[in-house]
Amino acid sequence: MSQRYTIRLTVNGEKIERDVEPRLLLSDFLRHELRLTGTHVGCEHGSCGACTILLDGQAVRSCIMFAVQADGHALTTIEGVAPDWTASSGPEAMHPVQIAFWEKHGLQCGYCTPGFIMTLIPFLEENPHPSDEEIIQAISGNICRCTGYQNIVAAVRRAAELMG
Amino acid sequence: MTTQLFGQPIKRNEDPRLLTGQALFTDDVKLPDMLYAAFVRSDFAHARILSIDVSGALEMPGVVAVYTAEDLGAYWQPGPLLVPPPPVPDLVFNPRMQVPLAKDKVRHVGEPIAVVVAESRYQAEDAAEQVFVEFDPLPAIVELEDALLEDAPLIHEDLDANLNAHVVQHKGDYAQAAAQARLIVKRRFLYDRGIAAAMENRGVVAAWDARAERLTMWDTTQAPVVIRNGIAAMLGLSEMQVRVIAPFIGGGFGPKIMMFYPEEVLMPWISMRLNRPVKWIEDRQENFFATTQERGQIHESEIAVAEDGRVLGVKDVFLHDAGAYAPYGLTVALNSQCTLLGQYDVPHYHTEFRSVFTNKPIVTPYRGAGRQHGVFVMERLLDLAAKELGMDRVEIRRRNLISPEKFPYNNEIIYQDFAPLVYDSGNYGPALDKALELIGYRRFIDEEQPRLRAEGRYVGLGLVTYVEGTGIGPYEGAKVTVETSGRVSVASGIGTQGQGHFTSFAQIVADQLGVGVGDVRLVTGDTAEFYWGAGTFASRGAVVAGNAINAAALAVRKKILQKASEELEIDQEDLELADGAVRVKGVPASAIKLGDLAARANPTRGAVKPGTEPGLEATDYFGPERGATASGVHAMIVEVDPETMLIDIRRYVVVHDCGRVINPMILEGQIHGGVAQGIGNAFYEQLVWDKNGQLLNASFMDYLLPTADVMPVIETDHMETPSPLNPLGIKGAGEAGAIPVGPLFAQALEDALSPLGVEILEIPLSPNRLFELVNDA
Numbered sequence: 001m002s003q004r005y006t007i008r009l010t011v012n013g014e015k016i017e018r019d020v021e022p023r024l025l026l027s028d029f030l031r032h033e034l035r036l037t038g039t040h041v042g043c044e045h046g047s048c049g050a051c052t053i054l055l056d057g058q059a060v061r062s063c064i065m066f067a068v069q070a071d072g073h074a075l076t077t078i079e080g081v082a083p084d085w086t087a088s089s090g091p092e093a094m095h096p097v098q099i100a101f102w103e104k105h106g107l108q109c110g111y112c113t114p115g116f117i118m119t120l121i122p123f124l125e126e127n128p129h130p131s132d133e134e135i136i137q138a139i140s141g142n143i144c145r146c147t148g149y150q151n152i153v154a155a156v157r158r159a160a161e162l163m164g
Numbered sequence: 165m166t167t168q169l170f171g172q173p174i175k176r177n178e179d180p181r182l183l184t185g186q187a188l189f190t191d192d193v194k195l196p197d198m199l200y201a202a203f204v205r206s207d208f209a210h211a212r213i214l215s216i217d218v219s220g221a222l223e224m225p226g227v228v229a230v231y232t233a234e235d236l237g238a239y240w241q242p243g244p245l246l247v248p249p250p251p252v253p254d255l256v257f258n259p260r261m262q263v264p265l266a267k268d269k270v271r272h273v274g275e276p277i278a279v280v281v282a283e284s285r286y287q288a289e290d291a292a293e294q295v296f297v298e299f300d301p302l303p304a305i306v307e308l309e310d311a312l313l314e315d316a317p318l319i320h321e322d323l324d325a326n327l328n329a330h331v332v333q334h335k336g337d338y339a340q341a342a343a344q345a346r347l348i349v350k351r352r353f354l355y356d357r358g359i360a361a362a363m364e365n366r367g368v369v370a371a372w373d374a375r376a377e378r379l380t381m382w383d384t385t386q387a388p389v390v391i392r393n394g395i396a397a398m399l400g401l402s403e404m405q406v407r408v409i410a411p412f413i414g415g416g417f418g419p420k421i422m423m424f425y426p427e428e429v430l431m432p433w434i435s436m437r438l439n440r441p442v443k444w445i446e447d448r449q450e451n452f453f454a455t456t457q458e459r460g461q462i463h464e465s466e467i468a469v470a471e472d473g474r475v476l477g478v479k480d481v482f483l484h485d486a487g488a489y490a491p492y493g494l495t496v497a498l499n500s501q502c503t504l505l506g507q508y509d510v511p512h513y514h515t516e517f518r519s520v521f522t523n524k525p526i527v528t529p530y531r532g533a534g535r536q537h538g539v540f541v542m543e544r545l546l547d548l549a550a551k552e553l554g555m556d557r558v559e560i561r562r563r564n565l566i567s568p569e570k571f572p573y574n575n576e577i578i579y580q581d582f583a584p585l586v587y588d589s590g591n592y593g594p595a596l597d598k599a600l601e602l603i604g605y606r607r608f609i610d611e612e613q614p615r616l617r618a619e620g621r622y623v624g625l626g627l628v629t630y631v632e633g634t635g636i637g638p639y640e641g642a643k644v645t646v647e648t649s650g651r652v653s654v655a656s657g658i659g660t661q662g663q664g665h666f667t668s669f670a671q672i673v674a675d676q677l678g679v680g681v682g683d684v685r686l687v688t689g690d691t692a693e694f695y696w697g698a699g700t701f702a703s704r705g706a707v708v709a710g711n712a713i714n715a716a717a718l719a720v721r722k723k724i725l726q727k728a729s730e731e732l733e734i735d736q737e738d739l740e741l742a743d744g745a746v747r748v749k750g751v752p753a754s755a756i757k758l759g760d761l762a763a764r765a766n767p768t769r770g771a772v773k774p775g776t777e778p779g780l781e782a783t784d785y786f787g788p789e790r791g792a793t794a795s796g797v798h799a800m801i802v803e804v805d806p807e808t809m810l811i812d813i814r815r816y817v818v819v820h821d822c823g824r825v826i827n828p829m830i831l832e833g834q835i836h837g838g839v840a841q842g843i844g845n846a847f848y849e850q851l852v853w854d855k856n857g858q859l860l861n862a863s864f865m866d867y868l869l870p871t872a873d874v875m876p877v878i879e880t881d882h883m884e885t886p887s888p889l890n891p892l893g894i895k896g897a898g899e900a901g902a903i904p905v906g907p908l909f910a911q912a913l914e915d916a917l918s919p920l921g922v923e924i925l926e927i928p929l930s931p932n933r934l935f936e937l938v939n940d941a
Contacts, residue, residue: 028285036185037185042364105175108834111362113182136872145837
């Protein structure tokens with residue numbers, strides 16, 4: 001297990017080069033090596049979607065990928081979707097999907113939220129005017145234990161408005 | 165006060181941090197030199213431990229230490245009894261608490277046996293696989309009813325039987341009710357186990373700083389103050405040497421307030437012993453065994469009813485599954501017992517339970533905390549009685565509702581807060597009417613259902629009521645400080661797991677001090693900032709901490725008025741607080757910003773009058789005399805596909821009364837989430853055990869949590885019957901959504917399938933189980 005591989009990838013626009021064990025999960029690499037802890041881990045078996053990130057613009061579950069599989073790819077995590085946002089910049093600097101979740105109370109504990117947002121960004125880019133059914137379909141692979149989803153659906157509708 | 169913020173749907177202060185991935189959760193803590201722990205857990209539900217061989221693990225790369233029960237020496241102690249039994253006559257109570265690491269015997273699958281500490285989590289998990297435990301398996305108690313059989317294997321061998329407790333309580337004399345009854349309906353009801361499944365698993369980081377002689381602990385707990393005090397006592401430290409931080413918590417729902425989990429006891433000890441920080445993060449599979457669960461009960465119940473549908477009495481005798489240990493006392497079973505009578509005026513009640521040990525994970529409260537079992541039994545009994553009497557299900561309910569003039573209403577039995585079960589206030593009839601109107605009851609029953617049935621469709625309606633004992637004591641406290649920046653800092657001892665405390669509490673303070681909600685910074689769950697309080701449970705945060713915060717803010721308001729009155733040389737009555745300043749009413753130019761006033765109240769030179777307290781700060785506490793009783797009605801219309809037995813919830817209505825509402829947006833979110841967990845509990849989630857006590861579905865692939873595609877749109881409406889027990893008139897709301905969903909499903913599905921003659925006496929259901937019930941009918 002001690003053999004290590006060098007991987008080169010882009011994370012949130014920044015070029016990264018690291019030596020990693022081949023078995024290192026991408027979620028652990030992001031969270032514990034790069035300290036991008038906004039990507040959360042809920043199940044470690046690809047069921048809950050909390051760890052969803054973008055790989056070359058597509059939503060993937062980082063807990064069922066190895067870091068070495070991300071070699072050569074461009075990743076975006078929740079920290080990268082609103083690069084201009086800081087604690088003092090005010091919420092309007094957030095991504096429209098984030099703003100919509102805020103406005104519509106689409107989160108409670110907030111643990112699953114980054115995964116929902118990363119699932120929804122490519123979805124809304126491809127489907128700028130989704131029906132409720134399409135929204136429900138799009139989020140039905142992500143588990144939220146707090147909200148009952150109703151306000152998440154409302155947030156997606158609102159996000160579509162804001163992005164449209 | 166210019167604009168009233170209390171009652172407004174204010175967007176949450178905490179959200180930007182959560183939405184941008186900046187909020188700190190326990191697993192985000194990374195410290196220099198940190199070690200990582202992994203547990204070796206029992207593969208058997210019931211077995212003797214013959215030997216433990218850790219030598220192979222110690223040789224694995226990166227391993228720093230491996231500990232078993234023996235290594236803990238005097239630190240090895242069973243956990244404390246969290247909740248002593250209530251003062252009920254002739255109560256039998258045999259508490260047996262969990263241990264940090266199993267010594268001679270394991271009593272449930274997943275019980276920790278050894279802990280491996282290594283330089284990385286991967287190395288710790290590798291090494292944990294090299295710990296070899298020799299077991300002598302014993303027969304396991306899996307089914308509740310097997311626990312008290314004469315030849316049952318003893319889970320705790322120092323007891324004569326697997327009996328945790330036996331409690332009998334009475335109101336009136338049920339025998340008298342039964343003798344007068346026109347009808348007695350008897351049934352056996354089952355309510356099976358489920359899990360809370362918070363999206364964040366549990367975790368603990370402990371860091372002992374030997375030079376400062378301080379221990380810091382990040383813990384996914386709902387009760388940081390209690391953890392601090394307990395850990396300090398166990399480790400022989402002063403409470404002030406221990407700081408427990410419950411940072412953002414990814415969902416709690418009850419199981420994150422089980423003091424003390426073995427991992428919480430062990431991480432601080434390991435950190436002190438190795439003089440390095442150590443982290444343990446539960447994985448999802450561990451969560452299915454190592455985190456507490458709830459809900460297994462079997463009820464033998466009967467209801468005695470008069471000709472006109474009035475309930476004369478109820479008798480309920482049940483078995484409660486405590487799991488392998490019972491640190492939480494009788495809370496869950498008492499809640500079942502004390503919530504059963506619900507909104508109904510029942511003169512005679514015999515209630516009796518036996519809590520039994522089984523070889524399954526520990527049972528502690530999970531959202532609803534036993535209340536749903538009681539509501540299930542009562543609502544089902546009413547449905548069955550109505551059917552036998554040929555009465556409308558709404559009519560039998562209405563006829564038995566406690567009328568408004570009877571409050572406070574005394575149910576006479578003892579509740580989980582050890583006080584007699586007295587409902588503080590309620591107005592049940594109008595809520596029922598509202599629910600009927602919203603769901604379109606008469607139209608559905610008279611027109612829609614007959615029409616759809618004629619088309620061969622299976623559509624049914626459910627309508628149930630419930631009460632929820634909320635906001636119990638003992639107390640919470642808060643410290644409110646106006647800082648020289650003009651911002652207000654509020655510290656409270658409770659933890660927060662998504663309930664919006666950073667906002668709803670800020671609204672209370674903002675109203676008292678005339679500042680913006682965004683100017684109020686809340687700290688919850690950090691014992692360095694506030695170290696009195698009991699925790700977030702029993703739908704008590706808003707009620708108890710909310711009122712404490714209100715009291716502290718009011719005290720600060722008084723200080724502001726007094727100081728400003730001195731500075732402006734004017735009577736306090738002529739002052740007002742608005743826009744972050746105090747000013748003479750109607751004279752904006754006279755305004756002194758609160759930050760400036762705070763600075764003036766904290767002089768660094770000169771003299772103050774004797775007795776002057778510095779700054780604009782106050783600490784206050786609130787402890788209610790007893791819990792406040794929230795209530796509500798759920799109604800739904802459901803269609804069943806007769807081929808697949810899949811369901812489609814066409815309407816779902818909640819009419820809820822939790823007294824005065826601080827933030828209706830947050831409240832609705834609580835209701836939605838509660839209903840979602842209720843729906844999971846009623847139709848999707850079930851833990852499946854084999855006869856050896858092995859859990860067969862310990863993953864999110866196999867244990868089905870509700871996803872967006874199965875959730876209905878929940879239509880909510882609110883009533884406000886203020887609680888007289890606290891100045892803000894609040895009742896709790898956290899658990900209400902989850903409580904009545906089981907009986908609602910049972911009634912609605914029974915109604916939908918009534919052409920097939922199904923009777924539903926159990927929860928959870930599933931398409932498969934419905935299919936079996938239909939075939940048996």
